[in-house]
Amino acid sequence: MVKIVCEGKTDKNKISEILEYLNIEYTNDNFIIAGNKQNLLDKNLVHYKTLKLKIENDTISKILFLIDVDYEKDDKTHGYKNTESRIIQLRKDLVLEEISDYYLLCNLDTKDGFLESLLLSTVSDDVKKCFDELLECKELNNKHNHKNILEEFYRISKPNSPYDFSHDNFYDLKQKLTELFN
């Protein structure tokens, strides 16, 4: 059994879509939903207590942590470097370095944002520019709105297809998922 640790249910649903694209069989058991980023980075999270017991019983062999990078200006745990150092520390605290890996979810060009930013990064530059300008509107610019809007933008821009998982921007994430289930 392998586990993917992610922040929320939406992340789980999106990652499930990628797994289906990769023809990888999975169940709910393959996911741990921490609830949010703060929970995911908390070594005392109850999910990790269960995870450790399952590892002792040989029922879990590999783990992949998927975490949003967010925006550095918003919080000290946010931003690429901060998030990376926190997730490395978490794996160390839980003594999971040997059997776990991580992937930071963000826009690969700007190195900030969330899973939705990664998904949206695959649209054309013109459309992306429109989105960026609209997102500068302060009323829309909180994380929850931001994520939903990005997703809706994507839907509007590519109405006839799901996410383009063949895009180069998904390469690393697909690699990590494939290795996890191998």
Next chain:
Amino acid sequence: MAKHLLEYIEIKDFKCFKDFKAEGFKRVNLIGGKNNVGKTAFMEACFINSSVRDTSIKSLIKALVSVEVSRSQEWFYNLHDSSRNEYINSILDILNKYHNSHFKSIVNDITIFFEKEINIKINDEKYIQDDLDYLFNETVIPQRYNFISSLYISSKQLDELYAGAKIARKRKEIDEFINNFDSDLIEYDIIKDTPVCFSKNLESYVNLNEYGNGLKRYISFVCAIWANENGCVFIDEIENGVHHSHLDMLWKVILETSKDANCQVFATTHSKECIDSYARVSKKLEEDDIAFVALGKNKKSELKSLVLDFEMFQTEILQDHEVRGW
């Protein structure tokens, strides 16, 4: 949280258990695992360990024999129809099956082994075969009144359990309980060794055998808890004969009654509905003195346990994870 009789157990060389440890048991413990993984054997080990009182060899022998008798009716007839010598040989045959078995908890530390003849160690007391002789003066067949089998509940067992509940002065609670189960039934009793319920509609007592096995099991669970105040009750395949719509009521009664009686409950199940009900009711009652024990085998095919406390169990259920063993 209150202290319980069994908070951990170590089992060695007993049936499928080679070198097994589990800890974190609470007042109510539900046990899940695949077929033949050892759920019933796990409860039998807990039963044997917790049945020994005051390092008494007699209580240990009774526990060991009753485990065999309830597993196999053959043993029952062997013992029942035997002469004294045959009886002794049957008991020794049973003991032979426990060679090198070890059961350790906070209550008792029991080892059984053979060096030419039987040796038994209970805590600091050592017994050899000669010490057992006096036990064989009476050829009684011990019954496990606090172990509710998945197969059969005898009228004798119901009688004993109800007597225990009556001693605890809980007749009224038992009557209320059967009335909640079926509003037509207002009273439970044992008349001329026969368990009966009084039916409002029929205006008469009706033999319990006329009702489904579910009611019989229900009554036995509640009586067993009251009959074992400050002790332990073991229920094999708790969902047997119980309609899914009654599961929440069953768990409510078990959780509340076991608390009032300070009785530790161990129960096995295969049913996801039963596990979900256990999670739902314990959450609703805010009853956190519970555990879920999943049994499974590791890569070396050794039997292991995963003991989830209230918070861990609720989280696993919420995430829709498989908890029924591995």
